[in-house]
Amino acid sequence: MANPANFVVEDSPEGGRIVRLSGSFVIASISGVDGQLRNVTGPVSQIDLSAVDQMDTVGAWLVHRTAKFYAADITGCAKDAGRLIDAVRGVDAAEAVPRPHVSSLNRFLAEVGGGVVVGITTLLQFLGFVGQVVKAFFILMMNPGRFRWHAVVQHFDMVGVRALGIVGLMSFLIGIVIAQQGAVQLRQFGAEIFTINLIGRLTLRELGILMTAIMVAGRSGSAFAAQIGTMKITEEIDAMRTIGVVPAEALVVPRVIAAVIMMPLLGIYASLMSIIGGGILCWIVLDIPPATFVQRLREVTPLTDFWVGMIKAPIFGAIIAMAGCFQGMQVKGNAEQVGLKTTAAVVQAIFLVIVLDAFFAVFFSEIGWG
Numbered sequence: 001m002a003n004p005a006n007f008v009v010e011d012s013p014e015g016g017r018i019v020r021l022s023g024s025f026v027i028a029s030i031s032g033v034d035g036q037l038r039n040v041t042g043p044v045s046q047i048d049l050s051a052v053d054q055m056d057t058v059g060a061w062l063v064h065r066t067a068k069f070y071a072a073d074i075t076g077c078a079k080d081a082g083r084l085i086d087a088v089r090g091v092d093a094a095e096a097v098p099r100p101h102v103s104s105l106n107r108f109l110a111e112v113g114g115g116v117v118v119g120i121t122t123l124l125q126f127l128g129f130v131g132q133v134v135k136a137f138f139i140l141m142m143n144p145g146r147f148r149w150h151a152v153v154q155h156f157d158m159v160g161v162r163a164l165g166i167v168g169l170m171s172f173l174i175g176i177v178i179a180q181q182g183a184v185q186l187r188q189f190g191a192e193i194f195t196i197n198l199i200g201r202l203t204l205r206e207l208g209i210l211m212t213a214i215m216v217a218g219r220s221g222s223a224f225a226a227q228i229g230t231m232k233i234t235e236e237i238d239a240m241r242t243i244g245v246v247p248a249e250a251l252v253v254p255r256v257i258a259a260v261i262m263m264p265l266l267g268i269y270a271s272l273m274s275i276i277g278g279g280i281l282c283w284i285v286l287d288i289p290p291a292t293f294v295q296r297l298r299e300v301t302p303l304t305d306f307w308v309g310m311i312k313a314p315i316f317g318a319i320i321a322m323a324g325c326f327q328g329m330q331v332k333g334n335a336e337q338v339g340l341k342t343t344a345a346v347v348q349a350i351f352l353v354i355v356l357d358a359f360f361a362v363f364f365s366e367i368g369w370g
Helices: 031-038 057-070 079-092 104-142 149-159 161-187 192-233 236-242 247-285 290-300 303-329 335-366
Strands: 006-011 017-025 044-055 073-075
Touching: 006 031, 017 057, 031 057, 044 057, 044 079, 057 073, 057 079, 104 247, 104 303, 149 161, 149 192, 149 247, 161 192, 161 247, 192 236, 192 247, 192 290, 192 303, 192 335, 236 247, 247 290, 247 303, 303 335
Parallel strands: 017 044, 044 073
Antiparallel strands: 006 017
16 A cells, blocks of 8 residues: 655755655645645755655646745656656746737738628528528418418508608608708709709609618618517527427518518608608798799609619518518527627618619619619
């Protein structure tokens, strides 16, 4: 049987004290010695290991720590014990690990490449999600009894009715801004009357629908992402799958249909409010009576401008709803993800709306509706 770990303290002829260790300094026998070595008083100049029978890594760590604490020399250790002590001493050494040098160009290229990879991956995932929504829509068309009409009506209220106030106010103010800035620029050429052309065409064709889409994305798109993301965290969506309910049919399709139907109506409302705002400013600043304003508006604004806006509106609504639902479905982990994905939903929806608007501008110009 191995001798238990022990030690004695002796005075050194050269000054200081010598701690002589003996026995087996292994994990099974050093628990008592550990505390006693911490209580040795006075300066210790040397730790003698000549009487140590056995030593493992824990014992070597104890010897190294004691020698480091008292700034003492270690003597009399066997070859194997010396290797263990050197090993633990190397681990204990606090050496600064040099950071790898990366040039600014490489770092920039790595960030750009990572962003491109994330963007392409997100786009492919979004296209797959759109495919799931289309499939769910056709399945509901084949099985009308599974369609959730009550959910669609609820989202009519949230997307459309509750947005009338903010959409109307913002559109009214935008109409005033367009009229004011147009009048200032056109006055230099004595052509203030063409402010009506600017208000009519720009409102019906572009800004009425585009600004409505941006406001709906910030209001309803973010709400869709937050609602579905919260359901993901609380495992409600997993529970729906367990009982045989398809989340795309129950959660996504009603929101998409509501946005598709309400966007054209909101677009007409927003365009009307912008025209009213511009007409009021023309009446006050340019002395153009409302009757003259309306008559001139009918003459200079082609019907194709109205149809361009109405074609774009439902597509924008579908993109906004699907972007919000897609980001909500991507939530994983904790509540922080809800905020991140809600922000991503708004950014993604606005980005896609602007890209599509640019595409439509070129397309309608090419077919002669410009």
